[in-house]
Amino acid sequence: MPMFVSRGAGQALLVITTLIASAVHATMHAQSWPQESGRAYIKLSYGSSTASQQYTFDGREKDYADNVSGNSFFDRSIYAYGELGLTNNVTLLAGLPYKRVIVRDAAYRYQTYAFGSAQVGARVGLKPLLGLDEAPLDALAANVMLTIPTGYTRNYLPSAGAGQVDGEMYLSYGRSFYPIDAYAQAGIGYRYRSTIYTFSHAVPCQDGVSKDCFADTQPEYGDEFTFGLDGGYTFKKIVFASLMLRGDWALKAPTVGFSVANPIPTRQRFIKAGGSIAVFPFDGISVNAQLLFTPYGLNTVKSVDLFLGIDYRPKFF
């Protein structure tokens, strides 16, 4: 623990990073507080996203698949995610999903298993760099992240990801309410969606004939603003609950829809809202659940997302 951090403030920092870590979405999500030096956060979770409806390009709700009234989109994936405090101010981030994605139409069920896009990045606390008060009750961090395909087939129906590299810069500000075990944070980011398809590949596919794939058009995905807002509270240091709102907002509004045959929208906007609950049965370990709904969207799946996870916070050095 750095010398400038008082005992109380240090405890607050640990509490806050623990709380926020428990609220971390199964995929990488930017935060305000870097981990302390040598501290790691490791999370393994199972995600279940299900949808019977989609939001059309202009925000209407319709069946996800034509002439299928029940659930027709299923994402059952396992996520490994980790953070490591290199210093008190710099945290490495990495995540890797193993995706199992299923879509169906009136006649067929299409299923793909594959490692999805890996995420690597860093979180840098900005207050020291800006010469601001370094007390940890509030925090400001820049999160820089890359999303890199792991060699999956981008034109499988369905695919495990968009197949190209994304880069994101996310600024997040957080505030602890210590000695109350609660926090709130908000952030905004920009996601650059490149046309680098080097890290995925495509299989030969003929539209209308091949059933396991779609034509490899390598579209230009629209850049997005990302944003998030969340806050949480710990009851008796055993049970943590949080509420969250997060979203992706394509700079240009979508003008064309997507289909079961090519289910990854090139542009989309959505807001997800929900909450999480975590229980800390042992020191440094939590078991958590997160439930998210999609109350608003353009050109996106109207899914209900449930994540069940277990995380661990070892100290390596």
Place this chain on the structure above:
Amino acid sequence: MQAYDESRRHFLRLAGGAVVGFMIVQVTGCESNSVEPLTTGADVPFLTPNSSFYYKNGAEGSIARWTMPVIDSGTWRLAIDGLVQTPLSVSYQDIIDEESRSGIKLLKTMRCVIDSNEVQGLIGTAVWTGVPLRTFLDRAGIQTAQAKRLRFYGADTFGNNIQIGRIYGAPVPDLVEPLLVTHMNGSPLPAQHGFPVRLILHEGYGYKNVKWLTRVEVTANDLPFGTYQDEGFVDDGVMRVNSRMTNPLTNAQVAAGTIKCVGFAVSGASGIGTVEISVDGGPFAPVVIRSQDTVMATDAQLASTVQALNPTQFPYPFRAVWAQWEFSTSLTAGPHTISIRATDQAGNVQPESDDDISDGINAIPTVHITAV
């Protein structure tokens, strides 16, 4: 402090190596993809019940804030205007009254232009009851010297057109002129199929058959027009020759030995001429198209269709109506492929490949099955 630094350096070397490795080593070999048929591939009925008839509202993907019109037939009106001597406002009752005098029951397969072996299920066959649009155009008095096209507008703003010659040109014996349709398989049009009145263009893909029809404009503008045309689909919208196997479906497992295959073929340009099958890449050989008697026996209302009542004018297999075929072959245990190729009576043949969706995807479909 020194021990702390060494510990950190050691850890960081390990972690750094892991991260770099993570970035450069692509995780492959853990990927699989499967396509599994959800249905048994049971025989498809010749007439598709309204309850299971597909509906694809093309405007949903192209018209902002699209909603399905909910129309009261008592207040609905069809405007016929433009290059006419007397603009008309036609009521639902006007059409029902006319149906009692000159109603036509047309047997027609409706196929969405994006229906394909890849995106299946957007096809079905129904008996459509209506009256010739010409009946009302004649009452309005078309200015035929100037008029080039009819533009159709739905209450959802979906649009399409036909050339004026489709109605006032030389008649084609086996082609029924465009109809204002109120009933589908003997029941009033369901809401999602265009209640109270939709256009039916005998030879056309779904997008040519405007639902919730509210206006017919007679125009001198001879350019293509329509919601789907704006998205690059062909203006004529004639269903290209196509075929499908409906049982067994791709990736199905069947018992080794003799299996029966069934499916359909359809063309808007003419009736189906031949359907041929190739097993495991062998030569194509013709298969049996179900007879007219067999088909007509499947539903009583088929006997009153214009095609059944005028067999000379409408030779079987009918234009724009799916021709159901069947075929038996013996398969040994193992994987097999079955390809289907249809040719219509106008000589149009399904191509080996088709990457152009503008006129529909109609390449020769190949079904992969495994005999066990």
